[in-house]
Each structure stands twice: as C-alpha cells, then as structure tokens.
Amino acid sequence: MKPKVIVLLVILSVAIGYIMSTYMGATESSTFADAENHPDDTYHITGFLVKDKPMEYDPIKDPNYFSFYLKDDDGAIRKVISSDPKQQDFERAEKVNMYGHADGDVFRATKVIPKCPSKYKDEQINKEVQASRS
Amino acid sequence: MKEITYVGENLFIGNLGHFFVVLALISALFSALFYVRAKEEKCSERTIGRILFGIHTIAVFGIFITLFKIIQGHYFEYAYAYEHSSLDLPLRYMISCFWEGQEGSFLLWIVWNAILGVILVFTAKKWERGVLAIVALCQVVLTAMLLGVNFFDIYTLGSSPFELLRDKMHAPIFESANYLKNVVDGSGLNPLLQNYWMVIHPPTLFLGFALTIVPFAFAITSLFYKEHRAWIKPALPWALAGGMILGAGIIMGGFWAYESLSFGGYWAWDPVENASLIPWLLLISGIHLMLIKKVTNGSTIAAYTLVISTFIMVLYATFLTRSGVLGETSVHAFTDLGLAGQLMQFVVLFIWLPIIAVTEGAAKRWYMIIPVSILVLLLPFYTKLSFYPLLALTLAGLAWFVLNLNKQIKNHASEDNITGREFWMFIGSLMLALSAVQVLVGTSKPVFNKIFGTNLVPPEDVIAYYNMYQMPIAIVIALLMAVTQFFRYRSTPDKYKLAKEILITLGISVLLTVGGVYLFGISNPMYVIFMLAGIYVFFANLSYLVLYVRKLKLSGSSIAHMGFGLMLLGVLVSSAKKQVITRDMTGNMRNFDEQSRKENMLLVKGEENQLGDYSVSYIGDSVSINDVYFKVHYISSDSSEEFTLYPNGQFDDAGRMTSSNPDTRHYLTYDVYTHVTYKPLPPSDSVKWENVKEHIVVQGDSIITPNGVVYFTGIEKGDGASIGLKNTTLAKALIKIKRGDVILDAEPLFGINSQTFFSIRQDVLEAGLRFGFEIRASEDGGDPVAVLEIAETKPQPQYIVMKGIVFPYINFLWLGTVMMVIGFGIATWNRLELKRS
Structure with missing residues (x-):
C-alpha cells in the first residue's frame, strides 16, 4: 500500500491547498480608492453607470477606445477607459461589473460586463398585443 | 373574481399531457416499490415492477408527443409554445424548442432514462431488480419536476410544460374572453438555437448524462448485495458508452460555440460547460478504476467512489445550471423556475443511496432514513435551518460509507508494485479526479457565496x-x-x-x-x-x-x-499560434500591453484593408427577417484564396446591435474567423436631399458630382416578380460611383405594367447620393431616353468594426x-x- 498512500497524500494536499487558496485569497469587490492605492494590481469593481456624464465611442477615430463614467459603492466617480468596442445597448445598463487597474485619475478596464435590468415578460406581452391590435 | 369562459383554447391537449405526467410519476413510483420488494430474480413482484415500468415508458412518450403537438400545432394558449416557438419556425427546429426551456430538457432526460430502463429490463438479468429500482426512483424525482402542482398556495412541486399562458402571466389582456385572438404568434426560439449543432448537441449530451445512472445503479445494487467485484462486468460497457456519448456531446457543444458564439474559441470555461465536463472527467477516472478492480481486484473503494460521484455530479450540475444559483456568472444557464429546493433534494437523496446501501441491517437503515428524510423534506421551506445539520449528517454518512465498505472488503489487493500497470493507472485516475475537483471548486464559487454569505468574484x-x-x-x-x-x-x-x-x-x-517547435514557431517553455x-x-x-x-x-x-x-x-x-489579424499595430507602441488589447478594426464599406495575409473589404449587407448579414470579402495576398464570410448581428427596434454571431472559413490547416463587434446606428434624423438634377444619359456617360464621379454603365431588363410585383417589366440602371479609390454600386429601378409606371430610387448614403431612374419619351419625338435623377447630401460613411482571427x-x-x-x-x-x- 505504501507508494499508493504517498501519492494519495500528495494529491490530496495539492487539492486542499488549491481549495484553500481559492476561497481564502479570492478577490472581493472593491472600490476606486482601493485600486488607486495599488495601481499595479488588478481590481474588480462594481458600480452604477453615471448617465449624465458623457459616454465616448467614436469608431472612426479609434474603434478600440470606449470611455464612460462609473460611480462605485463609496460614491466616487471615475472615468473608465476600455479597449473593447462599446456594446450597443450599453446605455441600458444600470450596474457595471469590471476588472482593471487605476492609471492616474482614470480606471483602465480590461473587461467590462454591463448588467441590464431584466426585461419583464408581462411588459413584453402587452407590447406585442398592442402591436397586433394596431 | 368573476369566472371567465375563454374562447378558442384547446384545453384537451394540455389536460392529456398533464394526465400523462401524473401517470408517469405514479407508475414509476410503484415500479420502484415493487422492484425493491422483489426478493428473488424471478418473482411476481418483479413482473409487476416490469409492467409498471412499461406503463411509465408509454406515459413518458405520451408527454413527449403531446408537448410536440402543442409546439407543432402552434397552441399559443400554452406558455411553453408561446415562449419557445413561433409560426415561422421550421419543423427541423421545433425539436430544439424542447431544450430552450427547462421543462423540455428535463423531459428529454426522462425519455432517455425510460429507454435505458427498458434496455436494462431485457439485459440486466440478476441485477435488474436493484438497477431498475434506482432508475425508476430517478424517474420519480425527474417527473416530479414536471408536475406543477400547488399545495396550499405555499409550495409548488415542479413546473409544468402544459401551463397555460394566462395562468403563468398576469396581464390585463387575459380579462378578455377572446384574448387568444390577440396572441397571434409566439415569442420565438432563440436564434442561437436555430443551428444544426443545436439540434443534435443537447440530445447527445442528455443521453450522456442519462447513461451515467447505469453504472451508478449497478454500483449501488452491488453494495446491497455485497458483491464488490461482479458488478464491474455488466456495468463497464455502459460506463464506456457513457464516456463516449457524453464526450461527443461536450465536444459538439464546443464546436457549436466555436461556430456560433462570439467569444472566439471553442471552450470558455463557462459554468455550464464545466458542469458537463466534471462528470465526464470523473467517469473516465471511474472507468480506469473499474478496469483495475476487474483485473486485479484492487481499488474497490476508489472505483465505487468515482462511479457514484459521476452520477452525483450530473445531479449537482443539474442543480448548478437550473437553480438560478449561477446568476450572473454564466451566459447560458437556464432561468430560475423556483425548482432550487427540489433540485437540492434530488442531489441529497442520491448521495444517501450508497450510504444506506452499504449499511447492514434494516433497523440501522431506518435510523438513517428517518432523520435524513425529515431534513430533506424541510429543505425547500427552511433552507437555512436544515442545510447545516444536513451537511454535517451527510459528511458523517460519507465517512460511515468509507469505513463500512473498508470493513466489508476482506480481500485487500496484493501489495502495490510500482512495476504493475494498475499502480500507474490508479495515479492517472487520481489526476483525472483532481482535474475534476479543480473545475468543481472553481465553478462552485457562487454556491459557496450563497451558503457562507461571502462575496467572492469570478x-x-x-x-x-x-x-x-x-x-x-x-x-x-x-x-x-x-x-x-x-x-x-x-x-x-x-x-x-x-x-x-x-x-x-x-x-x-x-x-x-x-x-514541431521549429515548424510552428513555439517559444514558451511551458508550451x-x-x-x-x-x-x-x-x-x-x-x-x-x-x-x-x-x-x-x-x-x-x-x-x-x-x-x-x-x-x-x-x-x-x-x-498559442492564433493570430488576431485585426490587431492595430500602427499606433503608439509606448504601452505594448494597451496596444496588444486593441483587437478590433474599422472597415469602411468598399475600402480594402491589409489584414495579415489577406486583403479584406466590407462589401455590404444582406438583410433577413431577424438579422443583418455583413458581407466581408477576403482575398489572400497570393490571390490563391478568395471567399466571402457572412458574420451576422441581431438588432433592436432602435437599430442597436444586441448580439452578433461569427462566421468562419475552414481550411485543412487553419480557420479564418470573423466577428462584427460594432455597427453604427442609423442616422437619427431624416436625410435631407438637395441639389436634385435630371440627366439624360446614354451608356458610358459619366457625371461629375461633388461626392464622386457617377458612371452609367447600362440598363438591365428584369422581371417584377423578383421584387414581388406581378406582370411588371423592370429596367435596372447599372451605376458605378467612384470616390477616391472606392467604387460603389447603385441600381435604381424603373417599372412598367399595364396600368402605370413608377421608379424606385436608391440611396447610397456612404457616397451621399440618391439615384432615380426613368425611361421617358423624348421631347423631339425620337427614341425614348434614359433619365437619371441625382440628389446629393452629406456622405455618411458606412462601416463595421470587426475582429478577425486565424486559428492554425x-x-x-x-x-x-x-x-x-x-x-x-x-x-x-x-x-x-x-x-x-
């Protein structure tokens, strides 16, 4: 049984070590202040889209430059710059999840995930029925 | 509230479907009970169990056919048909409606299980009683998911595919007895599912899932019989078939993702993908351990554990993808139907089967069954309260399982020899299990968050x-x-x-x-x-x-x-060698990281762009009912290849692209993948046309406008039927517009029939020109003349933003x-x- 037991223990300790590292050291949602204190690290920030500030995407100038303003959980507002094209229904988003790092007074996002408010089915059926009546 | 008698509903077919669900549930329940009671291989209880399973199978097919009839017959009074199909859905995709909704995909699983059960009745011989009891028990739990019966307004068991639209949704229109007149069409099947691969991928995957119950059932039965080796022989072909079908199902999903989804790959480690990979990895590990057990009689506990966890992980995967717990972390999990409690019960129930099976003596078994059953029944109502004791009990139960089984195995395998094949197979199996554990732990973060109230992010x-x-x-x-x-x-x-x-x-x-390193140019040592x-x-x-x-x-x-x-x-x-050919390397290279992320490129209509080894141009759109297809033309630099790709996009009422699908050209040694990431919005206010002028033209004429040179290259005769006008003759003016290096086409039409004549203008927004065409009697009485009307506006560039990747x-x-x-x-x-x- 000996070699098998040794292998079993090694693999088991690798697995346990991995599980611990996954659930202990995992990143939680942060704020712009956290990111600005450590500009070299990547942060995950969730915030609300600031709709009265400009959203900039002009593909003719640069198809890989999209900027918007986001308000984090502490109420801090920062300009966010992403190098992905703007998702065309981005305006509809309320909350935005993103990963990235602080760069001076802007936040450079590597991944932006807009969260759209869910469409209510009832609303949809009313709309369709109205359409079929007219 | 006043009762309303609704007009035009076909209630019979739904009632019939519901009857079949109840019949399937009851017959499966009694089939399981009779099989459990059967004490010998040939006895009357077994015969009754068989008959009941036969009735169950007929009822299952009844449910399937009824639901199919509802979809095929466009009975939109039923929520399932309304939500997942539409009048224009082709027959070949009607079957796909089954897996867009949760209920339908449960049904698919139930159908496969029933078929497997029937095969087992004929082939399992002395294992039949135990194996069928377990398959029938699984069918009870699965059919209960389709029940949709409400108890005292506090608890609904299952979600019925035969629910009426007016029961499911609360909208004012259902106050009208005649509401069906207004529900003329369903909301349709997700266009992503209207794909060849999506017709065959889900049934294959579900057959793979269904197959994992067979080795599981053999394992549990042998734990009861305490025949720890004999089960391998009949279970092994089933396990291998499961490995084959589940593997094929997973890879079909990967191929579908590669062909139809816009992330640019075949595997994204999405929770839903992972949920099918985990059982497959465990099954492969289990197969190898079964082989060790069969040949050397070693690795008994490991073989049992892996085969059992394979099926448990299928159930856990079902819980993950259907309970709504994944929430925002997955792009294609099902929507929550309020089945979370029921799904948890499903998992826990089957975890306890091996623990009960290994326990000797009826009294001890009842001591286990009673407290566990109470906690499991309470689970949907007092989740917080019953979860922790249940978790503690289950962990204790699993320890009990290992200790008891260890005691029962008298013949411990011979001393392990590192020159024996089984030693290395065992390590390989452990590595496969380790791989599965890694995926499981990573994918279960949302579950961990739910249980412990943490906020870990993916x-x-x-x-x-x-x-x-x-x-x-x-x-x-x-x-x-x-x-x-x-x-x-x-x-x-x-x-x-x-x-x-x-x-x-x-x-x-x-x-x-x-x-290979030299040929493919690989430098990373890990690679x-x-x-x-x-x-x-x-x-x-x-x-x-x-x-x-x-x-x-x-x-x-x-x-x-x-x-x-x-x-x-x-x-x-x-x-490693995939090449993003739309990567913009021209700009400021100060920050390479920022630059390398710029993977999209703007393609102006008609302009040629040098991307990698190709000259690429966006040549126009073709519009179908729901989508716009963008025509992207590729010519390789040595002119040996020339092809057009049609990536497409779906648009909302405001003209915003809400989703898009790639198109790929396949070659033997590489693929060219193209995906449109942005399309400008249509102009917000109506275009003002100015400077309208008429020109009498003959073939070969050119007209200089501020927006480019217009060449009139001829007239083509056409039939009005091509644009839906009968008995009409068309004349098409063939026009080319030259703007700098770009050449654009326009084809305004002139039509004549017995009553009237008319012209159809064409706008070329990117040139800022509008063309009208007419054939008119000449003023001096000679031959008729061709008249071209040209109007001008500010040119509006037409373009797409796209991403192109070559996968070698x-x-x-x-x-x-x-x-x-x-x-x-x-x-x-x-x-x-x-x-x-």
Missing part, C-alpha cells in the same frame, strides 16, 4: 485561470497515458524491455517535438513541454498499437489515448476528439462481447 480572465491549473494536470495525465500501456498488470517481468520501450518512444517524441506531452501520448500509443495489438476490438484504448494526444496538440497550436491547426483538435470517440466505441463493443461470453 477571476478576471476565466480562461487563463482554469488553463493555469489544468495545463500541468493535463501534462502529468498525458505522460502517464504514454507510459502505462507498456506495463503489465500486477508486475512487469522484463524490466529492461519496459525501460527500452519507454525511453525509445520518448526519444523519438523529443525529436518530433523539436521538429514546449505541453507539446512534448501531446506528441508522446500519440506516438507511444501508436507504437503500442503497432507492436502489441493484434485484434481491432482490443485497439480502443490505444486509439482513444492517441486521440487525446492529438487533441492536446490542437489545443496548444490553435491557441484547429483540425488536430477535432480529429483528436473524433479519435477519442471512436476509441471509446471500440472499447464499448469489446466489453459488450466479453460480457456476453
């Missing part, structure tokens, strides 16, 4: 995160796969020969890897090792096949292992997976023959 780059862990595990597994076949079971007598075989194949693989692992598996198993395998039916494992090697190579080369040698991946499936097929066939003999 990693930034999910793909890099999983690859980082899975790559080293895959390398170790590959090395084991390469060497293990050369060992003999128990101990290898000729150790010199063994060492020679291992080292010679390794040496040749190293040489091949050097060649070089990965490549060596892939080549070594392939070559070592090929050598074994040539040297030792004399019969085709024994070649399954070698072929499957070779397929795995090819798959690794395909994964490596296609991702991705066919290694597909070929490798096909080989694996074939290998599994041969192994299944071999084990079936061995079982019969």
